[in-house]
Amino acid sequence: MSKKEELSKETIEHISKLALLDLTEEEKEKLSKQLGDILNYFKKLDDLDTTNVKPTTHPIDGLKNVFREDIPGESLSNEEATKNAQHKKDGYFKAPRILKE
Amino acid sequence: MEIYNYMGYELIEKIRSKEITIQEVIQQTYERIEETEELLHSFVYLSKERALKRAKNLDAQLKNGKTTGKVLGLPIGVKDLICIKDSPTTCGSKILEEYRPPYNATVIDYLIEREGAISVGRTNMDEFAMGSSTENSSYGPTYNPWDLERVPGGSSGGSSSCVASGQTPISLGSDTGGSIRCPAAYCGIVGIKPTYGRVSRYGLVSYANSLDQIGPLGRCVYDVALILEIIAGYDPLDSTTVDIGVDEYTKELNRSIEKKTLGIPKEFFGEGLQKDVKEKVKKSINKLEGLGANVVDLSFPHLEYTIPTYYLIAMSEASSNLERYDGLRYGKMSDDLKGDVYEVFSRTRGERFGSEVRRRIILGTYTLSAGYYDMFYIKALKVRTLIKKDFQNAFEQCDAIVCPTMPTTAFKIGELVDDPLQMYLMDVLTCPVNLAGLPGLSIPCDYDNKGLPIGFQIIGNYFDEKTILNIGYQLEQELNIYRKIPPLTIRGN
Structure with a gap:
């Protein structure tokens, strides 16, 4: 993985689809260069041999999964839960079409 | 004397002794604002x-x-990503325009509901806390009170400028890779990032969950210690908080620091450090030696790898965290609702996220995608282990690490906006602390030749906030510059 990382415009378009994030044509060109430079700098990590190193996903040692009793408690009312939605109907969120016609 | 000259604890005393009413305090706070x-x-x-x-x-x-x-009655500024019930919380983003959370963050319950502080407003920030300058806010930049042509630092830039200028004595910020300590340093105030798990993140909008912590900013160490005492502690609503007792930080500040050992990692004073930042920080270390502290030289071999490690982890976590913003359940959707759900969501996100957020989502999605996950993300998690080990080795030899907070003083607005990598490199001395999950304090120690404040960073061992606050307090009393109010002018140099 020592080869120079390049993000082609096609790669950027593919990632933009995965991320559900529209980009302008101009931005795709710009990101293709900027992200290539950034990733090449990040490849500095290849200098380090980490074969026998365990990954750290959480900074504090010894943390365990936390469980609680399954007891029903108070939660938000329907009105509170939906009050921030722009589009709603009969207490439901109104979503754009999901299935193709 | 105008109320903006007083420290938070002094205002609280005046209210308690009925020298001033809370209404007068709040009225005069808004006059200053x-x-x-x-x-x-x-x-x-x-x-x-x-x-x-x-x-x-x-x-x-x-x-x-x-x-x-x-x-009771203390006016505070609250960073725009900490939820306050029914109060706009936008994370500096257009995608959360008009969002009003239906609940309070735990820190708000503690500080406001239980202990009587009053929020006067939401402070400006880099969108979703992504930035070191507050230029990435969708609502326009914040200006540094020491030189209005310069950035206040970020991402908690508004929380820093409001405290430095005396708009409020205290504010709350959040720190993922330096977002409290950087603006505290650039604005000449005190800010602490607590140990990961010390303060509840419930109601803090996530940027990178394994790095984020809420912390207070103030003009003196005592104020920051006081607020931390209130907001720290175990919270059943955040399973990453740790259930160990909270020290009475304010009662430990007067302790002598004689025989405390301070570690100085040579790599933290290396290339890229502004000359007078290096000199003035060394001068402050001499002052601490004068107070009886011992100094030991240390090595921190993996410092040069912290920026790639930090950004790979932060962007990967961010791309996943920010998947939830689609404008459907809260926030704003695109006005153009043509097409299916994928088209509408993609359009909404494209229109409403700012350019730095878009850049980080794309990069984070790439590094988590098939074929690159091991090469970038897992690799970064492994180097994170090595960086943590460097700190563990260091704390076998010392009680706290001292170094500059930022490699330079505040830069000019617009200076780095087109060079994201240069901007990222500014975080080299703050982000290792988040990767390891340690507490870090920044206090103002002096000014550079342009009159801009320089931040002094004290890094502590896990859950040992009391030691770094104690050292910070002793240095602050020795330096005695903390009451200085910035001029709110353009310096023109």
């Missing part, structure tokens, strides 16, 4: 009516002797 806000833009939203109403209620309770809040 109205006088200065056009120059600074610390706030994205002011809640004057709500704050005055609350002041009136608290005054009545105080009169009847019905209230005992530790920070």
